[in-house]
Amino acid sequence: xxKQNKIILVLIVVAVVIGGLYLANRYWIAPVTAARPxxxxxxxxxxxxxxxxxxxxxxxxxxxxxxxxxLLDFWATWCGPCRVEIPGFIQLxxxxxxxxxxxxxxxxxxxxxxxxxxxxxxxxxxxxAMGGDTKISELYGGIIGLPTTFLxxxxxxxxxxxxxxxxxxxxxxxxxxxLAASPGQAAxxxxxxxxxxxxxxxxxxxxxSPVPGVDVSKLSKVELxxxxxxxxxxxxxxxxxxxxxxxxxxxxxxxxxxxxxKSQLEKFQKANSRI
Amino acid sequence: MFFKxxxxxxxxxxxxxxxxxxxxxxxxxxxxxxxxxxxxxxxxAHLTLATPIVHPGSLVRASxxxxxxxxxxxxxxxxxxxxxxxxxxxxxxxxxxxxxxxxYPKGKVEKLAFSDTGLSVYEGRIExxxxxxxxxxTPPGEYTLRxxxxxxxxxxxxxxxxxxxxxxxxVKVVSRKASLLPARFAVLGTDATMR
Numbered sequence: 001x002x003k004q005n006k007i008i009l010v011l012i013v014v015a016v017v018i019g020g021l022y023l024a025n026r027y028w029i030a031p032v033t034a035a036r037p038x039x040x041x042x043x044x045x046x047x048x049x050x051x052x053x054x055x056x057x058x059x060x061x062x063x064x065x066x067x068x069x070x071l072l073d074f075w076a077t078w079c080g081p082c083r084v085e086i087p088g089f090i091q092l093x094x095x096x097x098x099x100x101x102x103x104x105x106x107x108x109x110x111x112x113x114x115x116x117x118x119x120x121x122x123x124x125x126x127x128x129a130m131g132g133d134t135k136i137s138e139l140y141g142g143i144i145g146l147p148t149t150f151l152x153x154x155x156x157x158x159x160x161x162x163x164x165x166x167x168x169x170x171x172x173x174x175x176x177x178x179l180a181a182s183p184g185q186a187a188x189x190x191x192x193x194x195x196x197x198x199x200x201x202x203x204x205x206x207x208x209s210p211v212p213g214v215d216v217s218k219l220s221k222v223e224l225x226x227x228x229x230x231x232x233x234x235x236x237x238x239x240x241x242x243x244x245x246x247x248x249x250x251x252x253x254x255x256x257x258x259x260x261x262k263s264q265l266e267k268f269q270k271a272n273s274r275i
Numbered sequence: 276m277f278f279k280x281x282x283x284x285x286x287x288x289x290x291x292x293x294x295x296x297x298x299x300x301x302x303x304x305x306x307x308x309x310x311x312x313x314x315x316x317x318x319x320a321h322l323t324l325a326t327p328i329v330h331p332g333s334l335v336r337a338s339x340x341x342x343x344x345x346x347x348x349x350x351x352x353x354x355x356x357x358x359x360x361x362x363x364x365x366x367x368x369x370x371x372x373x374x375x376x377x378x379y380p381k382g383k384v385e386k387l388a389f390s391d392t393g394l395s396v397y398e399g400r401i402e403x404x405x406x407x408x409x410x411x412x413t414p415p416g417e418y419t420l421r422x423x424x425x426x427x428x429x430x431x432x433x434x435x436x437x438x439x440x441x442x443x444x445x446v447k448v449v450s451r452k453a454s455l456l457p458a459r460f461a462v463l464g465t466d467a468t469m470r
Binding site (some may be wrong): 080081084108146150239 | 432
């Protein structure tokens with residue numbers, strides 16, 4: 001093959017690859033990996049507020065801890081790795097509590113009794129609430145594995161999400177950085193002390209939606225039904241064998257069906273606005 | 276030889292483009308799947324009957340084969356610690372059939388990162404055997420047996436909520452006068468032990 005033909009061949013291959021990447025990103029990858037819109041500008045999303053009753057019947061609201069550094073731990077009594085972490089959280093609460101730090105545990109157990117027994121047996125020194133029947137796990141992007149831990153700064157923003165159990169000394173490093181900020185101020189020079197998860201949060205409208213994870217509050221009843229019919233006709237690509245609506249309902253933590261449903265809502269609303 | 280001949284007949288440019296596209300598509304699939312945040316499909320379970328055709332009043336031997344994804348484990352039916360959620364086989368009640376005995380395999384004792392002592396867990400492939408009794412007056416016909424394998428899975432660092440794998444198998448009841456076709460399914464494994 002002549003040199004000129006080789007150059008042409010290379011250019012064709014490059015053009016095909018670039019074109020393919022652009023189209024795939026535009027219509028296939030981006031809907032899955034796009035970051036959620038944040039409440040305001042900044043790298044770290046605002047921590048969704050919640051208000052529940054703790055395991056002893058007292059009201060617990062995240063807003064009550066505004067200005068403090070909060071470690072939010074999703075766990076369960078049947079989760080071995082979770083149980084291993086908790087003594088470390090008790091120690092962190094003891095050491096940094098006087099400086100404006102608070103641990104809050106959200107138990108994903110079905111029943112409160114084993115949680116209360118565990119609380120007493122382990123001498124837990126921080127607030128614990130039940131998360132199973134609430135929408136808290138969905139507000140925090142859908143909790144898939146336990147433990148999952150979030151670190152919230154004094155400005156109410158999520159600085160770190162840690163899936164799985166880790167040496168709690170990792171959190172000590174991060175907590176010190178976050179405590180250095182003034183109440184209400186952003187942390188400076190925050191660096192995760194280890195591997196972190198992708199931080200995704202939902203608004204209350206998304207968490208409480210009839211299509212979990214998608215804010216459909218602006219749709220009329222008729223429009224909502226038509227939108228749900230459209231979702232029922234589209235298969236979810238996550239490998240679940242459900243359509244998008246079924247996947248949303250059965251597994252609200254599925255990021256694939258969530259993004260497909262949001263993308264479909266955008267198209268639906270655009271099509272409706274042209275009518 | 277035939278494939279090589281066919282390939283050679285396709286222009287070089289087209290072959291190169293097709294190869295590049297295939298590599299691109301594979302990469303994109305991996306990226307997209309990696310981005311998806313969803314509970315991993317940890318256990319695949321199947322219900323098999325030793326014979327799909329039975330007489331009223333007979334026993335049906337059933338086997339549940341569960342494949343547990345590499346890197347994960349589920350708890351023994353008799354877990355080592357009281358707070359662990361056991362693996363449990365359950366059948367949906369159906370007229371004409373009753374569950375007799377269920378035999379779970381012996382777990383493997385593993386020292387896991389989050390436990391000071393070894394825990395008895397199931398990993399890889401396991402088989403659970405069960406005996407189902409066909410009531411003497413069960414009318415001839417086709418029946419669908421349903422059940423679920425309840426489990427709670429973990430790896431070394433994280434645990435996933437308790438869930439279940441659905442099970443289904445069809446069985447045909449024929450009158451005592453009718454002969455049974457030769458069994459087409461494998462006999463139950465011999466490593467299942469009664470607990």
